[in-house]
Amino acid sequence: MSGSATTQRTLRLEGIGLSVGYGGSTVLDNVDLAIPTGEITILIGPNGCGKSTLLKAMARILTPTRGSVLLDGKDIHRLDTKSVAARLGLLPQGPIAPEGLTVRELVAQGRFPHQTLLRQWSRTDEDAVNGAMDIAGITDFADRSVDTLSGGQRQRCWVAMVLAQETDLILLDEPTTFLDLKVQVDLMDLLAGLAHQRGRTLVIVLHELSLAAAYADYLVMMKEGHIVATGTPDEIFTAGRLKEVFGLDAKVLRDPDSGRMVCVPSGTRMRRAAPVTAQ
Amino acid sequence: MSAIAAPHAGTHPVRAWSGVPVLLGVLLLAFLLHIAVGAKQLSLGTVIEALFNFDQTVFDHVIVRNLRLPRAVLAVLVGASLSLAGALMQGVTRNPLADPALLGLTSGAAFAVVIATSVLGLSSMVFIPWIAMLGALGAALIVYLIARLVPGGATPLSLTLSGAAISAFLSAVISVVHLLDQDTFENLRVWLTGGLAGRDITLLLYVGPPIALALIGGVLLAPRVTVLAMGDEVAQGLGVKTGALKIQLLAVVVVLTACSVALAGPLGFIGLVIPHIVRLYVGSDYRWIVPYAALAGAIYLLGVDTIARIAIPPREISTGIITAMIGAPLFVQLVRRRTR
Numbered sequence: 001m002s003g004s005a006t007t008q009r010t011l012r013l014e015g016i017g018l019s020v021g022y023g024g025s026t027v028l029d030n031v032d033l034a035i036p037t038g039e040i041t042i043l044i045g046p047n048g049c050g051k052s053t054l055l056k057a058m059a060r061i062l063t064p065t066r067g068s069v070l071l072d073g074k075d076i077h078r079l080d081t082k083s084v085a086a087r088l089g090l091l092p093q094g095p096i097a098p099e100g101l102t103v104r105e106l107v108a109q110g111r112f113p114h115q116t117l118l119r120q121w122s123r124t125d126e127d128a129v130n131g132a133m134d135i136a137g138i139t140d141f142a143d144r145s146v147d148t149l150s151g152g153q154r155q156r157c158w159v160a161m162v163l164a165q166e167t168d169l170i171l172l173d174e175p176t177t178f179l180d181l182k183v184q185v186d187l188m189d190l191l192a193g194l195a196h197q198r199g200r201t202l203v204i205v206l207h208e209l210s211l212a213a214a215y216a217d218y219l220v221m222m223k224e225g226h227i228v229a230t231g232t233p234d235e236i237f238t239a240g241r242l243k244e245v246f247g248l249d250a251k252v253l254r255d256p257d258s259g260r261m262v263c264v265p266s267g268t269r270m271r272r273a274a275p276v277t278a279q
Numbered sequence: 280m281s282a283i284a285a286p287h288a289g290t291h292p293v294r295a296w297s298g299v300p301v302l303l304g305v306l307l308l309a310f311l312l313h314i315a316v317g318a319k320q321l322s323l324g325t326v327i328e329a330l331f332n333f334d335q336t337v338f339d340h341v342i343v344r345n346l347r348l349p350r351a352v353l354a355v356l357v358g359a360s361l362s363l364a365g366a367l368m369q370g371v372t373r374n375p376l377a378d379p380a381l382l383g384l385t386s387g388a389a390f391a392v393v394i395a396t397s398v399l400g401l402s403s404m405v406f407i408p409w410i411a412m413l414g415a416l417g418a419a420l421i422v423y424l425i426a427r428l429v430p431g432g433a434t435p436l437s438l439t440l441s442g443a444a445i446s447a448f449l450s451a452v453i454s455v456v457h458l459l460d461q462d463t464f465e466n467l468r469v470w471l472t473g474g475l476a477g478r479d480i481t482l483l484l485y486v487g488p489p490i491a492l493a494l495i496g497g498v499l500l501a502p503r504v505t506v507l508a509m510g511d512e513v514a515q516g517l518g519v520k521t522g523a524l525k526i527q528l529l530a531v532v533v534v535l536t537a538c539s540v541a542l543a544g545p546l547g548f549i550g551l552v553i554p555h556i557v558r559l560y561v562g563s564d565y566r567w568i569v570p571y572a573a574l575a576g577a578i579y580l581l582g583v584d585t586i587a588r589i590a591i592p593p594r595e596i597s598t599g600i601i602t603a604m605i606g607a608p609l610f611v612q613l614v615r616r617r618t619r
Binding site for chain 2: 056059060061081082083084085086089090091092095096097098099100101102105106108109110112113115117120145162165
């Protein structure tokens with residue numbers, strides 16, 4: 001695993017002293033977050049902890065009440081939003097495609113930041129769309145309507161749309177929600193490949209703790225508008241932290257085969273299974 | 280319409296644009312036909328001659344130039360405006376049942392015109408389009424403010440509901456004005472059913488330029504509408520200034536709707552249905568829906584108005600009645616054929 005301390009590459013995206021509030025209540029309170037380049041950063045925390053808000057502020061679609069987000073050293077909220085979109089892609093939570101839109105048409109919308117009034121569609125756009133569909137594995141149903149696809153296929157289409165944007169930085173808000181576990185794993189594999197093989201920098205808000213521990217290079221734990229802990233899963237994904245952040249009683253085990261951390265929650269009324277016997 | 284042979288051709292501009300010359304051809308034909316038929320049938324040759332080689336001593340040429348040409352231009356402008364405005368509304372609100380009347384725009388414009396002409400006694404035609412625009416904008420603002428007060432804010436649902444309420448209210452007030460004032464009722468009766476007959480053609484001079492600008496603006500903004508239809512956050516992530524875009528789109532829709540109302544009264548159906556018919560052929564990308572809807576709307580209103588003029592000679596049926604009477608069965612048939 002590549003620890004954040006060992007890979008000090010140029011910092012592309014950084015939040016400094018971010019505070020966000022809605023109508024009197026504070027959702028984010030003086031949060032600092034530096035995103036390690038070329039790695040997967042995963043934000044976890046209980047509902048309402050401000051992880052989605054932090055992602056939106058980093059993606060410049062929410063303006064912080066205090067503090068700033070720096071994209072390549074410049075205040076992202078002062079940059080031209082279309083030029084930001086050529087460098088930073090965002091997949092919000094639960095996006096909905098207009099009825100009847102085909103997969104290819106959806107993915108093509110990702111080219112918007114690269115188009116102007118005079119240059120509407122070019123060979124470069126075409127190649128970017130085909131390439132994105134190829135990586136996301138959706139080329140086979142390029143001409144089908146998005147709303148005829150399964151949840152997992154649909155989410156791949158949205159990832160492809162963000163890929164067609166051809167940005168080094170990609171921010172995703174709960175991309176695996178409502179998907180089957182197998183489909184979640186496939187999608188996370190796809191995203192991990194983007195970071196580790198194609199050098200993209202990913203920031204992902206996730207709900208699934210074990211999935212977060214399995215895929216994060218850099219894990220960020222949040223609670224009540226603050227960042228509680230940051231580091232590799234090995235460093236911070238512990239039973240004590242889970243209790244502290246989520247109020248969750250759980251064991252954190254290390255899978256003997258992969259060496260990954262797994263979270264096993266313990267509820268008071270869970271079934272006590274008989275001791276496992278070898279087959 | 281089956282000539283648009285490239286369904287869902289969104290990302291292939293060459294293929295997707297291929298229907299445009301075809302529709303332009305159909306539009307030209309419908310335009311000439313609209314001029315040719317009527318109480319006195321003219322040959323297409325006479326029509327073309329009157330248009331391009333005008334001779335004021337020829338009576339037929341005078342009919343074409345002074346009576347029929349302006350009405351045909353009116354049909355093109357109003358048909359294109361209502362259809363394009365409806366397409367934009369459907370995209371922005373993500374509501375397939377949206378049309379130019381949705382936010383109370385049509386009834387607001389009609390209300391303002393009725394009040395200005397009957398209560399205030401305004402008779403100068405010059406101000407009618409501006410009054411209609413003020414009325415439409417005023418109604419839209421009231422609808423928006425009411426929707427804001429709903430818990431959850433101005434969502435497509437709350438906007439639609441308050442739009443329906445305001446529309447109904449304004450229509451009721453228009454009826455009251457009529458009942459109280461028999462004279463204006465006679466003047467406005469035909470206008471309020473929607474129609475192109477007996478319009479003051481000088482209106483075109485005042486309404487034409489803003490309509491032309493708004494039509495161009497609508498087509499230029501169309502690619503952003505698809506992005507906006509994917510949700511505000513997706514659109515913002517792609518670098519769209521959603522707030523500014525919505526205001527620009529509202530301005531386009533208000534101008535088109537209000538000018539159409541000023542020209543032809545509150546014509547229904549076109550803005551709702553024509554974009555859906557277009558969708559059957561060009562797919563769901565507004566980049567294509569919007570320009571095609573404008574062309575198809577113009578063709579449709581030309582055709583419908585032609586029928587309205589010749590259906591029961593020597594009388595003429597109000598165009599607003601024919602749009603839906605012919606359009607509804609046509610629409611049902613099209614949907615059935617495409618979904619089979």
